[in-house]
Amino acid sequence: MPTPFEELKTRALKRWGEFTSDEKAWIRIGGGTSGQASGADLVFDSFKSTVDSSGANANVSMVGAMGLMYMEPQVDILMPDGVRVFYGNVEPSEAQEIVTQHVNEGKPLLDRAFAYSGGDGTTTGSLPSLDSLPTISFQERIATRNFGETDPHDLLQYIARGGYEALNRALTEMTPEEIVDEVKASGLRGRGGAAFPAGVKWGFLAPSTAPIKYVLCNCEEGDPGAFNDKGIIENDPHTLIEGLIINGYATRSTHGYVFIRTGHNLPIEAARKAIQDAYDVGLLGKNILGSDFSFEMEVSLTGDSYVAGEETALMEAIEGKRATPRFKPPFPAAAGLWQKPTNINNVKTLAYVPEIVRNGSGWFKDIGTETTSGTAIVCLSGHITYPGMYEIPMGMTIRDVLEKIGGGVSEGERIKVLQAGGPLNGLLGEDAFDTMIDFDAMSEAGASIGSGGIIVGNETTNVVDLLRNLIAFNQFESCGKCFPCRLGNTHMLEILDRMCQNKAKSSDLALIERVGVSMKAGSLCGHGQLGFNPIASALKYFGDEIEACLAGDLPTPGVFGDGTMILPTRTRP
Amino acid sequence: MTTADTKQSSALRVEIQQILSAQQQPTITILSSLLAVQDSIHYLPEEAIKETARFTGETTNEVWSVASFYTNFRFTPPGEKTLDVCWGPSCHLLGAQSILESVHSALEVTEESESPDGKVTLKYNTCLGACAQGPCIAIDHRVFGKQTPQTATKIALDLRGLKS
Numbered sequence: 001m002p003t004p005f006e007e008l009k010t011r012a013l014k015r016w017g018e019f020t021s022d023e024k025a026w027i028r029i030g031g032g033t034s035g036q037a038s039g040a041d042l043v044f045d046s047f048k049s050t051v052d053s054s055g056a057n058a059n060v061s062m063v064g065a066m067g068l069m070y071m072e073p074q075v076d077i078l079m080p081d082g083v084r085v086f087y088g089n090v091e092p093s094e095a096q097e098i099v100t101q102h103v104n105e106g107k108p109l110l111d112r113a114f115a116y117s118g119g120d121g122t123t124t125g126s127l128p129s130l131d132s133l134p135t136i137s138f139q140e141r142i143a144t145r146n147f148g149e150t151d152p153h154d155l156l157q158y159i160a161r162g163g164y165e166a167l168n169r170a171l172t173e174m175t176p177e178e179i180v181d182e183v184k185a186s187g188l189r190g191r192g193g194a195a196f197p198a199g200v201k202w203g204f205l206a207p208s209t210a211p212i213k214y215v216l217c218n219c220e221e222g223d224p225g226a227f228n229d230k231g232i233i234e235n236d237p238h239t240l241i242e243g244l245i246i247n248g249y250a251t252r253s254t255h256g257y258v259f260i261r262t263g264h265n266l267p268i269e270a271a272r273k274a275i276q277d278a279y280d281v282g283l284l285g286k287n288i289l290g291s292d293f294s295f296e297m298e299v300s301l302t303g304d305s306y307v308a309g310e311e312t313a314l315m316e317a318i319e320g321k322r323a324t325p326r327f328k329p330p331f332p333a334a335a336g337l338w339q340k341p342t343n344i345n346n347v348k349t350l351a352y353v354p355e356i357v358r359n360g361s362g363w364f365k366d367i368g369t370e371t372t373s374g375t376a377i378v379c380l381s382g383h384i385t386y387p388g389m390y391e392i393p394m395g396m397t398i399r400d401v402l403e404k405i406g407g408g409v410s411e412g413e414r415i416k417v418l419q420a421g422g423p424l425n426g427l428l429g430e431d432a433f434d435t436m437i438d439f440d441a442m443s444e445a446g447a448s449i450g451s452g453g454i455i456v457g458n459e460t461t462n463v464v465d466l467l468r469n470l471i472a473f474n475q476f477e478s479c480g481k482c483f484p485c486r487l488g489n490t491h492m493l494e495i496l497d498r499m500c501q502n503k504a505k506s507s508d509l510a511l512i513e514r515v516g517v518s519m520k521a522g523s524l525c526g527h528g529q530l531g532f533n534p535i536a537s538a539l540k541y542f543g544d545e546i547e548a549c550l551a552g553d554l555p556t557p558g559v560f561g562d563g564t565m566i567l568p569t570r571t572r573p
Numbered sequence: 574m575t576t577a578d579t580k581q582s583s584a585l586r587v588e589i590q591q592i593l594s595a596q597q598q599p600t601i602t603i604l605s606s607l608l609a610v611q612d613s614i615h616y617l618p619e620e621a622i623k624e625t626a627r628f629t630g631e632t633t634n635e636v637w638s639v640a641s642f643y644t645n646f647r648f649t650p651p652g653e654k655t656l657d658v659c660w661g662p663s664c665h666l667l668g669a670q671s672i673l674e675s676v677h678s679a680l681e682v683t684e685e686s687e688s689p690d691g692k693v694t695l696k697y698n699t700c701l702g703a704c705a706q707g708p709c710i711a712i713d714h715r716v717f718g719k720q721t722p723q724t725a726t727k728i729a730l731d732l733r734g735l736k737s
Contacts, residue, residue, distance in 0.1 A: 037703035037718030069705035224661030224700035257600075262608055262645055263714050264702060298598050301608055303643025306699070320602020320629075322642040379704060381663040387705035419662055453704070455663045469665045473699055479642075559670045566660070566673045568697045569684060 004282055004290045005168040008159055016160035018059070022080045025058035025103045027051070030074040030148055032065035032234050033227065033266050034389075039092070040065075040073035046092035047075065050099045058103050064235030066148030067389035068135055071114065076148075077102050083119035086130060087112055134404050135386055140367060140375050140393045143351035146236040147389075152270050155277040158238040164283060166357035167242050170249055171291040179250035179357065180206050186361035187373035188353075192218055192309075192346030193421070193450035193526075195372070195439040201343060204333035205251040208341040213253040216318070216337065216344045217244050219260045219267065220302060220309030223422035224473060225453030228377040229347035231389050233260070233267040236351075237274035241297070243350030245284065246357060248295045251343055256297040259314055261304065271299050306477035310525045311344045313479065324481040325525035348377055348452070368394030372438035376449050382456035385410045392437070399433040402456065412458030417542070419455040421448030423470040424530035426537025427463065446537035463542045464549045465557035465565070468496040470534045472567050478527060485528025488519035492535065501563035502552040509550060582620060589614075589624045603629050603639045607646060616647045651694040652687045654732050656680070657711040658725070660697050663704035668721075672708050673697070675722035679729035692733045 002010070019026045029035075029044040041062075048060045058077075066074060071088030075098070078084040085108040087098065094112075102108045108116075108124065115133055116124040130136055141147070150157040158164070170179055184199030205213060217240060221229040232240055244256045258271050275297050278284040286294045300318045302308045308316075308323035315337045317323040336342020352374055356364045365373045372394040378401060381387045385407030392401060402408065402415060409415050418428040426446040428435070435445040442449045457466060475489035495512045498504045516532030523529050539546060548554050556563030592613045593606050606628060610621045617640055626633045640646050658676055660669050680688040680695055687694050701709045706718025710725055712732065720728075727737045 033701070033716055034703045034705050034718070037701075037706040037709055037716040072706070221702075222699065224659075225663050225704050226700075227702045227704060230702050262612075265714050296599070298600060300598075300600060301605065303604060303608065304645040304699075305643050317604060318600070318602075320604040320606075320639065322638055381704035381707060382666045389705070423662070455666065455704070457666050461666060466662060466666070469660070469662050473661070476644075476699065559674045566670055566677070566697075568660075 003168075003172075005164065008156075008164070008281060012156040012159035015154070015156040019061070019157075020078065022082075023057070025056075025080060026078040027058050027060045027099075027103070028063045028076050028078070028148070029061070030065040030072060031062040031152070031266070032231060033264070034069045035065045035072050035074070036266065038069075038072040042092045043073040043075060043090050043095070046095040047099065050095040051103075054099065054104075056099050056103045058099070061151045063150055064147045064152045065231070065389070067144060067231075067391075068386070069388040070386045074148075077108070078118070079103075079106065081119065081123075083123055084117045084130075085113045085124060085127070086115045086117075088114045134407075135388065135390065138396070138400070138405050139391050141391045142355050142364075142367075142375055143232060143239060143348055143377060144236070144389070144391045145355070146239065150236065152235055152237055153273050155238060155274065155281065158236070162358065163238055163354070164242055166354035167245055167249075167283070168289055170246050170357055171289055171293055174357075176206060176250045176252055179246065182361045183250070183353065183356060184361075186356045186364040188349065188356060188364065189372060189439060190346055191348035191377075191452075193448060198345060198349050201333075201345070202247065202251050204331070205253070205341055205343040208333070210341050212255065212340050213251065214337045214340055214342040215244060215247045215251060215253045215256045216314065216342060217256065217258045217347055217350055218309060218311070218314055218344055219258060219271075219347045220306070220314065221347075221451070222261065222306035222309055222477070223451040223453055225379060225381055225419060225455040226422060226451035227379050228389055228452045230260075230264055230267040231377075231379075232347050232351050233258070234270045237267075237270040238278070239351045239354060240271075240347055241274050241278055241283075243353035244297065245278075245288070245295055246353050247343065247345060247350055249293050253343070254295065256295065257300045257318055257337075258297070259300050259302060259318060261308070262301045263304070268299065268301065275299065305479065306473075307479040307525065307527050310527065313525065314344065315342065322479070324479045327524065369436065369438040371440050376437050377452050378437075378449075379451075379453045380406050380456065381453070383410050383412060383415070383458040383461075384408075384456040394438045396437050397434050398428070398437060398454075401437065401454070402433065406456070409456070409458050412460055414459050415456055416459045417457040417461050417463060417466065418447075419457070419466065419470065419534075420453070421450035422453060423473045424526060424533055425450060426533050427466065427541060428537065429541030431541060446533070446540055462500075462554070462557040463538055463545050464496060464499050464554070467534055467538055468493065468500055468565060471496055471531075472565070474527065474531050476568055482523045482528050484519045484522035485531060488515045488528065489531055491515045492531075497564070499549050500557055500565070502554070502556055504550045504552065506550070509546070585618060585620045586624055589621050590628070593624060593628045601629070603631055603636055604643070607636070607640055611646060616650050618648070653692050655694045655696060655713055656729060656732060657696045657698040657701060657714075659699075659701045659707065659709045659711075661700040661704065664707040664709055667707045669708045671722045672710065672720050672725045675726045676710075676729045679726045680733070688733055690733055693729065
């Protein structure tokens, strides 16, 4: 008799076969928030209605975004002969022509396409293969392996591509202890910013015999410039759900929460549907896949608050309170959510887990660097030619990511400044571009790969104005619990505002440094402790420019001519 | 309070009670309740605070503390549509300040507030999550990328039913 998982797999392969058969074409449109922002939903509607009304022999799906966001809206067509052709920056009005010529007449619009895959290239003229594009070839796609391939709302497509095999293996062949050991051996470090070894963290929770234990997945991701956590959930939610269930089994936990900020509707809907679908086929709930393991999961929404992404504040938010950090100890593994033993992991951390369990820790350990195994999922934005979301092996240099993948500066002459890892991390100047992307090298350079966001500024970027933007964010988002953070950020913003308006005082540099020291010493969580980082790193890489600004020698930034900036005025009471 | 006010208030209470008890997820808290109310009626009237307190068995003080913390909550009715303009660093580098300035004039506002005709609420957003398509704006959470002062002005005017 087939096992519950074998039955699922049979159904999944049948479903996959319906999309990839040699009788019908498959038109895939990349979705996600970035896709939506470029109008991909309108392109989808147009292809769908064209196919429906013309009776073209094709399935049309909105799939996860491939990450090549400079090509969005992106459409590709897999023909029954197995050749797949990719079109970029597609307009809704092009659907008719593409469907007629490509699907109906079997003639891809080669002048309009940017790549192909499958087949031997004889039918696609001089089109490059997808794998040969630098934006693909430098990637090592593990957590993002299904991006652009599967419909995120279709559980069976995920299973057809190897999904839930890891969970099945974990439940049928491995003890929880063996999984914790495997994750330890893989060298997987937390992707939320702190880079703590994930297996070790799991090991803190596993031994507790408490009847209720929680594993939480953090997708607050308020960092401007980062969209990979939300990206994973909206483009391939089951990767995360499977990782979280394995996390639950390995730590013998009973409940899982996926924590997302309100308003980010695509990831919220994707997570909710994925969880419901998993329940419906017995991948969640009582006796998962016929095993002794039972596990419940739900989505928990937070209101707008950046500090809610801090692990203890996150627990306060799930409990429905103000998202302010707690004192530690007790640590979450001892007393976390509702004072029960708790583990918290970032989305990316959990998204690697299924492939680690499926392929073994050694496989993962071999990717990346000595101290940071695996990949980084970088989000490139700002003045960069090829903005997007790219999963690269740890150990690539920043310069390679910017030049080889990003295609260099998009407007202007050169890249002057990077904001890497979120607004509590540093600015980097050109001296740092040869830094290797791994946790330790980045932290030595004064930044972090943390959130994965890399915001690129060209030579016209006013560093003090960019700093003001970052500190304004930190000031706006301070939860207010610790006064050094609440007032310190306000002071720093006032000083930077003065600087931008050429009204700085000679004592301002010493003052801002003193404020930074107080924030670091007197704040409970990273928001205050790390809040001076952007300024510290700017002093390191752009000291001359800051001196010049203090001396009133720089033109004032902004749209009003006087150096002022439009900013929110609310602060937390 | 007039009789009409009382009637309206009690109708609102009933509506809020229905919203609160229709919550689907297993974990119900003050925050989940307030989010549910705002999701449905787009702001938190006085009645929402009181009903949430009653529903969760907490004090109105506790409920206010949560409601006043999260910056998405508002306590007066918003415009018919909400326009979010991103001011995060990616969009900032790509010209968000110009977008904000042009939206200000199209909506006739100088800060986060409602346009004088009550049609549009302007919000500054810290990040809409589509940085690769910046500068971004959103209408009721639906994101639009690659904005210019001209396109943003047109969108803002369209929302008010005005010609550009």
